[in-house]
Amino acid sequence: MAIERSGIxxxxxxxxACHAAPAAKPLTEAQSAARQPxxxxxxxxxxxxxxxxxxxxxxxxxxxxxxxxxxxxxxxGAPVLLQNAVAGxxxxxxxxxxxxxxxxxxxxxxxxxxxxxxxxx
Amino acid sequence: MGTTRRALxxxxxxxxxxxxxxxxxxxxxxxxxxxxPAVDGSGHLLWQNWSATEHAYxxxxxxxxxxxxxxHLLRTASGPVRxxxxxxxxxGLVPTDAxxxxxxxxxxVLGHDAATSQASVAAGTRxxxxxxxxxxxxxxxxxxxxxxxxxxxxGTQTGTHGTGRAFKAVHGGIVEFDLATTRGEVLTCNATRNxxxxxxxxxxxxxxxxxxxxxxQNHALARVKKVTSLRHRDDLMDGWDDLVRNHRNVEFYxxxxxxxxxxxxxxxxxxxVRPRGPDTDTDxxxxxxxxxxxxxxxxxxxxxxxxxxxxxIPRQVAIDQGWxxxxxxxxxxxREIEYHLPRENQIAALREVVAVIERHRSDxxxxxxxxxxxxxxxxxxxxxxxxSGSIAVHTYYKDDYRFFFTLIEPILRRHxxxxxxxxxxxxxxxxxxxxxxxxxxxxxxxDGLDPEGKLLNPYLHGVLRRG
Numbered sequence: 059m060a061i062e063r064s065g066i067x068x069x070x071x072x073x074x075a076c077h078a079a080p081a082a083k084p085l086t087e088a089q090s091a092a093r094q095p096x097x098x099x100x101x102x103x104x105x106x107x108x109x110x111x112x113x114x115x116x117x118x119x120x121x122x123x124x125x126x127x128x129x130x131x132x133x134x135g136a137p138v139l140l141q142n143a144v145a146g147x148x149x150x151x152x153x154x155x156x157x158x159x160x161x162x163x164x165x166x167x168x169x170x171x172x173x174x175x176x177x178x179x
Numbered sequence: 180m181g182t183t184r185r186a187l188x189x190x191x192x193x194x195x196x197x198x199x200x201x202x203x204x205x206x207x208x209x210x211x212x213x214x215x216p217a218v219d220g221s222g223h224l225l226w227q228n229w230s231a232t233e234h235a236y237x238x239x240x241x242x243x244x245x246x247x248x249x250x251h252l253l254r255t256a257s258g259p260v261r262x263x264x265x266x267x268x269x270x271g272l273v274p275t276d277a278x279x280x281x282x283x284x285x286x287x288v289l290g291h292d293a294a295t296s297q298a299s300v301a302a303g304t305r306x307x308x309x310x311x312x313x314x315x316x317x318x319x320x321x322x323x324x325x326x327x328x329x330x331x332x333x334g335t336q337t338g339t340h341g342t343g344r345a346f347k348a349v350h351g352g353i354v355e356f357d358l359a360t361t362r363g364e365v366l367t368c369n370a371t372r373n374x375x376x377x378x379x380x381x382x383x384x385x386x387x388x389x390x391x392x393x394x395x396q397n398h399a400l401a402r403v404k405k406v407t408s409l410r411h412r413d414d415l416m417d418g419w420d421d422l423v424r425n426h427r428n429v430e431f432y433x434x435x436x437x438x439x440x441x442x443x444x445x446x447x448x449x450x451x452v453r454p455r456g457p458d459t460d461t462d463x464x465x466x467x468x469x470x471x472x473x474x475x476x477x478x479x480x481x482x483x484x485x486x487x488x489x490x491x492i493p494r495q496v497a498i499d500q501g502w503x504x505x506x507x508x509x510x511x512x513x514r515e516i517e518y519h520l521p522r523e524n525q526i527a528a529l530r531e532v533v534a535v536i537e538r539h540r541s542d543x544x545x546x547x548x549x550x551x552x553x554x555x556x557x558x559x560x561x562x563x564x565x566x567s568g569s570i571a572v573h574t575y576y577k578d579d580y581r582f583f584f585t586l587i588e589p590i591l592r593r594h595x596x597x598x599x600x601x602x603x604x605x606x607x608x609x610x611x612x613x614x615x616x617x618x619x620x621x622x623x624x625x626d627g628l629d630p631e632g633k634l635l636n637p638y639l640h641g642v643l644r645r646g
Contacts, residue, residue, distance in 0.1 A: 116458035152227030157281035
């Protein structure tokens with residue numbers, strides 16, 4: 059008997075679904091644009107660089123705060139995302155147009171846009 | 180096995196092998212360029228421009244919050260001191276191993292005069308922020324570049340422009356600026372106060388000091404109608420003079436390896452707002468790339484295919500405030516050469532450029548951009564003293580662009596062109612000296628403001644100092 063037909067797999071999937079977090083929903087551009095880092099230094103960097111593309115669907119960049127676009131990227135790990143932000147990746151221009159961001163700034167901005175908790179200092 | 184069947188099998192095998200070989204070649208060519216290390220051996224973070232043609236690992240990155248801070252920085256920081264905006268220039272204006280300066284802490288509209296439609300604007304303001312900020316005070320820039328990610332300082336220092344018969348480039352709307360110098364002072368410059376600095380440094384490559392503030396001559400906020408349509412490219416070239424005369428802002432793109440061109444016009448209107456729809460240009464460019472990938476070595480079939488693909492594309496209309504319509508998202512990274520020619524030579528040069536591309540460069544798929552810009556009086560402006568027509572050729576960021584210098588640039592130079600300061604070109608001091616009537620006057624002003632050459636990186640040494 060094929061395992062798929064035994065009913066075990068659907069039952070396990072249903073059980074897993076009961077305990078999983080609710081599925082993320084895509085954000086609208088307006089919802090994404092309404093987000094702002096709490097830290098004023100980070101907010102200034104975000105406004106001067108990331109926001110132009112990461113709140114604009116036409117840019118092709120993942121919308122800030124949108125888990126449906128960010129979770130798979132976040133799973134690559136912070137070092138990979140930092141390298142991609144600094145050196146550029148696909149349509150992402152190197153440095154994300156932030157000329158004064160430090161590595162710590164990039165990490166914090168990525169965490170903000172991926173809607174992940176900030177590192178505790 | 181009969182001879183005919185054997186021949187068919189062999190022929191089929193050869194075709195399949197050829198197709199596989201071409202596909203493999205395209206996959207190989209389409210791989211992403213190797214990324215540079217994010218940090219160098221000294222722990223300095225990478226800076227790279229948008230198109231990935233230039234990079235550096237600056238030892239210091241500084242962001243002054245005021246003109247006085249900028250002046251102090253210039254007096255004390257290690258050179259070369261180079262100022263960066265959005266990093267959208269393709270040339271080597273920015274790279275420095277010493278001090279990289281950002282104006283991102285000097286942004287926003289500082290004041291305005293409703294009677295004269297003038298506004299005082301901090302130099303680091305990005306153009307995409309400037310549109311809504313000016314709209315809030317009832318003003319608008321009548322002309323914007325195709326991309327609006329640039330800072331106002333970066334855009335004006337490189338002669339960045341829009342298109343339209345009556346409109347100068349972005350720096351043409353500057354009536355006053357504040358400039359921090361390497362002597363540690365801040366000069367206010369306009370047509371009567373420090374007029375030589377005003378004329379020399381308005382398009383100044385960041386080589387005269389750090390721009391900290393501009394007074395802009397704007398227009399009253401107006402609603403415009405943007406119409407995008409496909410036309411036969413010969414009609415566009417033949418009718419260009421009439422198009423320029425009849426529209427407020429007009430440009431067209433020649434779609435290589437097709438008989439079509441895309442016409443974009445903007446005209447003021449009282450019609451009700453019809454917001455622009457989602458971007459379709461990126462998808463369109465990638466379709467042109469797909470056609471290139473499949474039919475790169477079958478030019479007649481590529482023409483036939485593109486002609487049929489493009490024929491059914493409907494006209495698009497959007498009506499809104501100008502700042503919402505004049506610029507576009509350009510998320511497909513590219514490399515670009517752009518020259519500004521005397522208007523009377525523009526179409527003849529364009530015909531040569533398109534013919535050369537279609538004869539020798541089947542890898543090109545991004546449309547060739549054609550615009551019109553009014554004359555101005557900034558000494559280092561590519562539009563100095565003459566109404567100009569621009570021609571821009573692009574390549575995809577993964578493709579070879581060296582043919583710009585061997586195939587395209589000679590045509591544009593032969594027709595009297597001056598290169599865009601932010602776009603790829605191979606010119607040096609003597610070439611520029613021959614193109615700019617006030618070249619030596621401008622450089623005398625520059626040397627007076629920066630006698631030690633603190634603002635010159637290796638690229639600018641080649642451009643501004645006789646070899």
